Amino acid sequence: xxxxxxxxxxxxxxPAFPAHEARVDALRRQxxxxxxxxxxxxxxRTSNLFRSRAAVKHPGLDVSGFSHVLRVDPDTRTADxxxxxxxxxxxxxxxxxxxxxxxxxxxxxxxxxGAVTGLGIESSSFRNGMPHESVLELEVLTGDGRIVVxxxxxxxxxxxxxxxxxxxxxxxxxxxxxxxxxxxxxxxxRHVRHHDRGKFFEALxxxxxxxxxxxEHVDFVDGTVFGPDELYLTLGTFTDTAPATSDYTWLDIYYxxxxxxxxxxxxxxxxxxxxxxxxxxxxxxFGVQHRLPRLLLGRRFLRSSVYWKAVALDxxxxxxxxxxxxxxxxxxxxxxxxxxxxxxRAAEFLEFFEREIPISPVWICPLRQRPGGVRWxxxxxxxxxxxxxxxxWSAVPLDPGERDGVHNRMIEAEVTRLGGHKSLYSDSxxxxxxxxxxxxxxxxxxxxxxxDPRERLLGLYEKCVRRR
Numbered sequence: 001x002x003x004x005x006x007x008x009x010x011x012x013x014x015p016a017f018p019a020h021e022a023r024v025d026a027l028r029r030q031x032x033x034x035x036x037x038x039x040x041x042x043x044x045r046t047s048n049l050f051r052s053r054a055a056v057k058h059p060g061l062d063v064s065g066f067s068h069v070l071r072v073d074p075d076t077r078t079a080d081x082x083x084x085x086x087x088x089x090x091x092x093x094x095x096x097x098x099x100x101x102x103x104x105x106x107x108x109x110x111x112x113x114g115a116v117t118g119l120g121i122e123s124s125s126f127r128n129g130m131p132h133e134s135v136l137e138l139e140v141l142t143g144d145g146r147i148v149v150x151x152x153x154x155x156x157x158x159x160x161x162x163x164x165x166x167x168x169x170x171x172x173x174x175x176x177x178x179x180x181x182x183x184x185x186x187x188x189x190r191h192v193r194h195h196d197r198g199k200f201f202e203a204l205x206x207x208x209x210x211x212x213x214x215x216e217h218v219d220f221v222d223g224t225v226f227g228p229d230e231l232y233l234t235l236g237t238f239t240d241t242a243p244a245t246s247d248y249t250w251l252d253i254y255y256x257x258x259x260x261x262x263x264x265x266x267x268x269x270x271x272x273x274x275x276x277x278x279x280x281x282x283x284x285x286f287g288v289q290h291r292l293p294r295l296l297l298g299r300r301f302l303r304s305s306v307y308w309k310a311v312a313l314d315x316x317x318x319x320x321x322x323x324x325x326x327x328x329x330x331x332x333x334x335x336x337x338x339x340x341x342x343x344x345r346a347a348e349f350l351e352f353f354e355r356e357i358p359i360s361p362v363w364i365c366p367l368r369q370r371p372g373g374v375r376w377x378x379x380x381x382x383x384x385x386x387x388x389x390x391x392x393w394s395a396v397p398l399d400p401g402e403r404d405g406v407h408n409r410m411i412e413a414e415v416t417r418l419g420g421h422k423s424l425y426s427d428s429x430x431x432x433x434x435x436x437x438x439x440x441x442x443x444x445x446x447x448x449x450x451x452d453p454r455e456r457l458l459g460l461y462e463k464c465v466r467r468r
Contacts, residue, residue, distance in 0.1 A: 017070045017175075020082065024139075024147060024174055030061055031145055040143075040456050042172060061141075066113075066174055069093040077180045078136065083113025083173035091272055099180040100268070102134040106275040107304040113173035117166055119379060119423055121338070121389050123220035123236060126208040126366040132164040133370045134179040142171035143452025152374070162447045165378040165439065167424060169460045170451050184238035186245065187220065187271040189264040191257075192233045200231040201346045201388065207235065208366050208386055220271075223364035224258050228354055231364075232258050236271060245270070248277055250299045253289060255281045255361065279304045281361055282393055286310055320395075332395040333404050334427075335359060337411060339390055340367055341420035346388040352414050353390070357407055363391035377443040378460075379421065387420070405429050424464040435461050 034040055043060025066082040069090060073079070074097045081090060087101070088108035094100055101112075105120035115131040116138070128134065138150045138160055148171075150156035150163070163170060190213070194200035200223070207213050207221060213235050220236030242265035248254035254274045257264060266274065283289055286307060288297060314320050324331060335357065341349045343366075353362065367387045374383075381387060396407055409429045415422050416438065422428070430438070444460055462468045 017080065020066075020068065020070055020175060023065050023082075024141075026065075027061060027063065027141060027174070028145070028147065031141070034061075039458060041458065042168060061172070063172065063174075070175070072097055072099070072180070074099065077182070078177055079180055080175060080177050081112050082175055083111065085112050086110065087112065087115070088273075091269065094180055095183070095269060097180075098182055100183045100272070101131070102128040102179055102181050103131045104272045105131065106273075106280070108273060108276050109305045109308070112176055112178070116173055116176060117163055117168055118425055119165055121365050121367055123222040123234075123365060125389075126221050126368055126386070127211065127219075127370075128181075129368065129370040130164070131178075132376065133374070135160075135176055136179065137175075137177040138163060138173055139175035140171040141174055143169075143448075143457040144454065145456075146451075147174070148451075158447060159451055161375060162377055162443060164376050165424065166444070166447070167460060167463055169457050169463055170447055171457070183268050184240050185268060186239045186242040187236045187266050187268055188239045188242070189266065189271075190216075190235045190237075191259075191262055191264070192235065194231045194233065195229045197228065197231060197347045197350050200233070201343060204233060204346075204364075204366055204388070205343050205386060207233070208368065221366055224255065225350065225362040225364060226259065226360060230259075234258060238268070239265070242267075248274055250277075250302060251291065251294050253278055276304050277302050279307045280363060280391070280393065283307060330397045330399070331404070332397050333402075333407050334395045335407055335411070336393045336426045337391070337408065338423040338425070339411065339415045339420055340387040341390075341415060341418045342382070343386045343388055345418040345420070346390075349388075349390065349414065349418055349420070353392070353411075356410060357392070358396055359392045359394045363389075365389040365391070377440050380440065381421070424460075427467070428465045430465055432461055432465075435465060 031040065041060055043062045063084055066084040067089070068082045069085055070080040070082065072093050077099060079090065079094060086109050087104055090101060090112060091104060103120060103122050103124050105115050105122055110120065112131070116135055120131045136151065140148055140150060140159060140163065142148055148156050148159065150160035152160055159170065163173070192213070194203065204221070204223065207218055211218050217237055218235045219238050221233065223231065223233045225231045245265050245267055246252065246257065247270070248257065249270065254277065278289065283302070287293060288302065294302065321331070367389055368385070369381045369383045398404065398406070408427065412422060412429060439460065448455070448459070458468050
């Protein structure tokens with residue numbers, strides 16, 4: 001694998017994939033059969049978006065067949081993957097070769113195409129950035145019906161760099177070629193407690209700068225905040241051996257182990273999916289963090305895909321809302337967000353959050369753009385800056401007279417004030433002027449004109465804020 005002068009991996013032509021090409025031809029025929037005036041979206045049975053959607057029906061493109069890992073090449077450490085492949089499928093295909101994607105988002109059902117167009121993050125992001133930064137080549141069905149192959153330096157480089165954070169409003173990824181990295185069989189974990197948020201973030205910055213703590217190399221970094229004086233950094237290191245391994249796929253719960261153990265060992269696969277069994281800690285909303293339900297459910301049903309179905313049922317029948325009314329409790333505002341702010345403002349954001357938003361725990365994940373000076377115009381980060389991602393997923397009661405969205409809007413304003421960014425996978429409340437200022441409206445409109453001039457796909461603001 002070679003790189004260009006900017007340090008960006010060069011994409012080289014790969015082998016042909018006849019079965020994939022047949023699926024592409026069938027999809028093109030689907031699109032042709034849809035009226036040219038109709039707005040089109042993907043016909044997907046599952047989603048990892050928490051964004052609510054207005055009850056507007058649009059013709060759907062069936063992309064369910066694009067779910068194949070086409071090739072894993074151990075020599076070049078690359079994989080060719082269709083857009084609807086889940087990270088669970090991808091990890092299962094790469095680990096036998098001693099390889100993994102550079103960033104593996106936490107939930108098994110997140111698709112590769114979804115993570116690239118909608119961003120993603122995990123504990124390797126302090127050294128590997130986001131999933132889109134490991135992409136060498138994108139095959140995209142654009143809004144104007146073309147199938148284009150985009151790389152960092154070909155005639156479609158504007159689409160290659162503008163695809164991340166476009167959420168399917170410019171086109172859909174049909175195939176991606178991505179970089180992989182070597183793994184070892186086990187990951188050793190150290191849960192390091194801090195009592196002061198300032199010292200916590202200071203230590204986080206030092207560890208990420210050196211990839212080291214107390215003389216031991218660090219491959220993964222994330223953190224969990226349980227309260228103002230109970231903050232943990234979890235440091236993961238690849239190892240060839242382990243004295244014993246823990247199992248958090250059934251009866252034991254991973255996030256509780258952070259407070260109970262200073263060190264731990266997991267297989268590399270179990271490490272990558274440590275958060276999926278209990279959807280971080282959100283499975284407690286379904287009553288499955290007690291011993292008896294876990295015994296009865298077994299491993300098969302303790303996973304994020306099952307919780308998603310429960311959420312879909314709640315949205316359809318408004319179960320939680322009805323229960324609150326029956327119990328004569330105030331309505332609640334759902335707050336499901338991931339935001340990031342520069343390291344130097346992280347303690348300030350956490351202080352604000354703990355003061356204004358009664359949600360705990362909070363997930364912490366450091367993020368730095370990969371070296372090379374690449375510009376991703378729809379989600380620009382300072383390449384010299386380490387950012388801190390905060391993930392918080394729960395609901396808070398509304399005071400009398402408060403409107404739904406007041407807390408989310410407060411968070412958006414604070415993130416903007418601190419020079420941060422907010423992911424768009426959940427509900428957003430920006431005005432249109434704010435939105436385009438924050439997410440580079442000029443660059444987006446130029447891409448829209450080039451690849452979806454008839455606006456057959458929804459626009460980014462319509463999809464992410466107006467919830468079309």
